[in-house]
Amino acid sequence: MFDLLPERLAWFIVGPSLGLLIVTFFLVLNQPLGASGAYVHSLKLIQRKTDVAVWRIWYFFGIFLGGILTTQIFRDSGKIRSGYASMIEVIEGGPTILIVFVGAVVMGYGAKVAGGCTSGHGMCGTSQRSVASMVATGTFMTTAILTTLVIRILSGGDL
Amino acid sequence: MGLLFGACFGGLLGAANLHEYDTIHAMLRLDEFDVYGLMASAIVVAAGLLWWLERRPTSTVFDGTLTLQRSRPKRHHIVGGGLFGIGWAIAGTCPAPALVMVSSGALYGLIVILGIFIGIYLGDRNNISSSFGDGEHHSSSEEFISL
Numbered sequence: 233m234f235d236l237l238p239e240r241l242a243w244f245i246v247g248p249s250l251g252l253l254i255v256t257f258f259l260v261l262n263q264p265l266g267a268s269g270a271y272v273h274s275l276k277l278i279q280r281k282t283d284v285a286v287w288r289i290w291y292f293f294g295i296f297l298g299g300i301l302t303t304q305i306f307r308d309s310g311k312i313r314s315g316y317a318s319m320i321e322v323i324e325g326g327p328t329i330l331i332v333f334v335g336a337v338v339m340g341y342g343a344k345v346a347g348g349c350t351s352g353h354g355m356c357g358t359s360q361r362s363v364a365s366m367v368a369t370g371t372f373m374t375t376a377i378l379t380t381l382v383i384r385i386l387s388g389g390d391l
Numbered sequence: 392m393g394l395l396f397g398a399c400f401g402g403l404l405g406a407a408n409l410h411e412y413d414t415i416h417a418m419l420r421l422d423e424f425d426v427y428g429l430m431a432s433a434i435v436v437a438a439g440l441l442w443w444l445e446r447r448p449t450s451t452v453f454d455g456t457l458t459l460q461r462s463r464p465k466r467h468h469i470v471g472g473g474l475f476g477i478g479w480a481i482a483g484t485c486p487a488p489a490l491v492m493v494s495s496g497a498l499y500g501l502i503v504i505l506g507i508f509i510g511i512y513l514g515d516r517n518n519i520s521s522s523f524g525d526g527e528h529h530s531s532s533e534e535f536i537s538l
Contacts, residue, residue: 345517
């Protein structure tokens, strides 16, 4: 809508801002600002469980809302599309849907078992100097880079 | 409160294009180091400030004194982290950016979100980690707060 943001805001602006956001949130609610928790508690709400941290549901929708602000309103980058154009180019749409779905299930399972994801363990946990989070982060960084290497080999370098 | 912090978080992810498959894939292919710089600078800023705040008794707005949580690594951190990394590389996005994908019009993000919910459901049913670790919810008095 408006053209207020550059095509991609530099990492050295976004990174420290995220760091400040994490600290501010600790100062408000004394909680780590992890995203997989938003999924966990949204699922609890759907399952009608009672131990729901309601703010995490709001957080879930907040992320979505923030995305609209920066991709649609402050910048005009959001068009209706698949989001996986470069994968579809190599393996077409149908298999892409299946592969992305399987990847997401593995990711959700892993996040639940590990007790956090990229934001939870990766940023909030390591900032608290939690050794468990550092181990989890080191592990998922390693397997992600290795998996990407395997994908690259399997696709003959196309992906 | 959750909505406000979520909007800031999602907004920053969107501004840095972390919701784009190509951004994450290029990072994991080691073609581009911006996202590593982003994560490292976020950790340095947050870790430094939290360390400084922890040294003095700091009150939080809604939940008493600031307490950081640190656990020892257990098997489930490695197993779960390992699987998470594999899924992350395949889907080319992680839980928060998947939501921003949808806000940016990338509709396959919906498939990712559904998949994450199913994965969490399966992980929860197998009940491998009984408590959520340091990356996630502290079990403190605020659990039911509805801000």
